[in-house]
Amino acid sequence: MTTAPERVQIDVVPSFIEEAWWTPDRTAADGDGTVVRDASTGEELAIVSTAGIDTASAIGFARVTGQAELGRFTFHERALKLKELAQYLTAHREPLYELSAKTGATKIDSMVDIDGGIGVLFTFGSKGRRELPNSHVIVDGPPEVLSKDGSFLGTHIHTRIPGVAVQINAFNFPVWGMLEKLAPAFLAGVPTIVKPATPTGFLTAAVVKLIIGSAILPAGSLQLISGPARDILDHLDYRDLLSFTGSASTANHLKSHPSISRGGVRFTCETDSLNAAILGPDAVPGTPEFDAFVKSLVTEITVKAGQKCTSIRRSIVPSALVDDVVRAAGDRIRERVTLGDPRAESVTMGALASLAQLEGVQGAVRELLAGGASLAFGSLDAPDVVLADNTSGKAPDGAFMEPVLLTWKDVEAGALHSVEAFGPVASVIGYDDIQHAIRLAALGSGSLVATVCTNDPVVAQELVLGIAAHHGRVLILNREDARSSTGHGSPVPHLVHGGPGRAGGGEELGGMRSVLHHMQRTAVQGSPNMLTSITGEWHTGADRRFGDIHPFRKDLSALLIGDSVRSELRQVTLEDISAFAETTGDTFYAHTNEDAAAANPFFPGIVAHGYLLLSWGAGLFVDPEPGPVLANYGLENLRFITPVAAGDSIRVTLTAKRITPRETDEYGEVAWDAVLHNQDDEIVATYDVLTLVQK
Template structure:
């Protein structure tokens, strides 16, 4: 244990952030550390404790020790504490927004107006939803069936860097509301708001060990965490290769996993569509510099309107203001990390070398420098090309054309992913037909990114395993049990 907190505090955007783990209700240092760089200007924001197997073991032990008490806490009391956490998030919304923008480069105005309010909503929604579980019994030949959602145990939650706190609390909130304890391992490229969340949760009265925050690299801290025999649930959001490793590690102990993995989602534009709406929706795919798992990066446009659609989309891309994500006028900030910039640029360079054409963009933003990449649209791409088949996770879209509805569906279905799909059409019957034929966890018709916590979320094929959201989250984070009771006179048989 470190004795001097000042030695382990980084001041980010004027906000003090503790750089140690949060384990068992105490700040814990590690012998090693790692650097966290800001995508805004490349400076080092902090050096954080770098956990490994020892710290992962300590965090799971703390979660295991705290589990019986938290599981025995009434749902109403758990809800009260989680609402207090939400209050704390709202009280520190500006701090959280500023720190997260410095840490992952997403727009400050988005963090203020939508992302951090969603963080608070995650806690409120799942706190209240837990109170509704198991309210309705049912009878079978006079026997009473009572379904209960029992806490499963310590949960390992491994979260991504593109929307750090929102996606972390999407997992943390239902796990805690269900009566579980949690070890959260945030992504090493954007770990700072997870540390602030630990402070907020402690101030709200969450008992020690119920929420633990373990920092470090995925192949060290994360691998040790998801393979721990005392972990009873593993939820992971990230890449397909890492998802496979997580699933394999959890399988050794038959630990249930929820995996939200990559996407290569299509956006289908039919000739009967409102082309302005279609272009607006396509331009939305550059949100967060394209670093969104749900982004519809494959534009599939009916041949007769492709030229006009491309013209309208190019105009919107040209109007997109790139620059400092802290500025109110900025519409697209930098990529998160130098390695991500190299990855995105590598995809584009290989596609151009293979014969693709850049309708606009196609490279780094030379004037801005740093990690800024121009919004890009590539045409002349083949269905089996790398740029069409692999997730880029940057501001890069491809455009292919089709002549018939069947051809559109064939192109849309032509990858190994199945996270989401968007279609734009003026024909309601076509919308129903096409939606029914698409393999995706979410289909948006004439809209994009309309999300509701009551709805299931997850992917098909290599985009993931399982569903979370609404009751589906509790189905995962709980041991669902049915208790069948005979009539009072003891009569009756199954």
């Protein structure tokens, strides 16, 4: 009698809960867990199981410890931690590439995922310090005056939500998908619980191990659940946010949960997307636009084996060019694409993430064929591939699939615009005119991204304005940006990543927009003094301090919001106005021609230049000797309100409005509220003066 070989025990992918690494009881893991396999070879890599995990406790830990620890830091301090983390991961990313290859990713695929994710950290680390105050509150817009005497104001502030951000991520980007959600949540000051997809979650866990090992992030700011977390929504409430990336069907299931439908959990999702690329009628074969379009199409169905939510699924081209596009794309695939194990040097396209994923994509293609598609390029048969040892052959346990191009006689067929094959698959369909192309793009019922490829500005305008409301992002591709473009399928952290309708209606990225998703906007009403105290920004009508020491003599350690200086009056003469006109060359008639100026309904006659008044204003408030003020670097919100005629006088009042120390420099920014008045105490001009001041 033959005895079956003893199964080799493999590791359980760990979770990180309440500042400790956690794995389930081995017996429970073996009985309840899912085996994860190498996408190219089928080798068993790990077991994924969360049997016995206490999700409620993890959520409570985030709300208490995570919130408290993150609350100790300002926006700028959090931004610096993101930068520090990005630098640390950059120095330790090589082992991640080895693990990434096991997911079927080529080196370029891994770079998009790993380096792209690290790049998001760098971006938010930089933008957070440039665009946010060095405080805990974001002021949203100018104040609203709610009383005649200015004693009652209203403004809006953003403060972080008091709960946890639970992030459920897809399998296709186990690194980028986590970091692009973690970065804005962390910058906002909201703790994160990451729940990666099972097939590639082992790579996410490896990144979290590096992050925790760096000791850069404060306690409770990041937790990891490796495996199912079916009860997690049961423990969330209005304080929390759930961010989901995955299928529309799963998103709809989550939306129906009582915690979201009735409990007020904030929910943002990024789901299925039948993204389109539209070839303009001018972009015929032989043009740079045609070549760029074909290159983009092939790139999008082969990078990550087409497993990108932003991949091109529908290529919408002039009807007469369908065959040309298919032929050119097929030629490029044959010339440029080598399918196989990503650990082989020659391979340019790897496997899908799992055999289950392969089965799903092939099933979707069969559904498309049954719905009216024709197979124009590629096959669903098991392909010959390059193996890890650089030989060629079949890989029965590998999730390999050839790139597939489909064509359609009925370009408005329901399946074409509703079934997504989440792999190396795209349809090439013809349009009759621009309006027809717009209608076809819109049949996707909302998408993450579309490309418009044309060198005709009129065509670009008509297409973009026609499809913009159906998409979260539109790339305009032509000969001018074909080399520098980041590409159809590459979200960048500066711009919105999300889309309406079928795409989920979310905005995972978008610079500071994604940070604000983790914050509550609140209208605050009160006196100028109260709003100044709450916002850390001086409001008109609040107390000013006029002391013996000029504010420009104070460094940041001594300068306070509300510190002010008021000048004496200075008279403006006709000779002053004429001299300024002559020396600057600004001889606009309002400053040089009495009759023409008087005929203007805005002026009483010849008036002083606005920039003359600003120059004099600086002369009236400046303290000339060397001191803590290092430089003037600009003006903001300048408005000229009352004209100043010859014989009038002006004075300036300057008040420290906003103080922003820089964490990494020996100086900070100070915004000064500047108001020019005339001799009748009428406001002449208002503006903010921006200076750099020593700490």
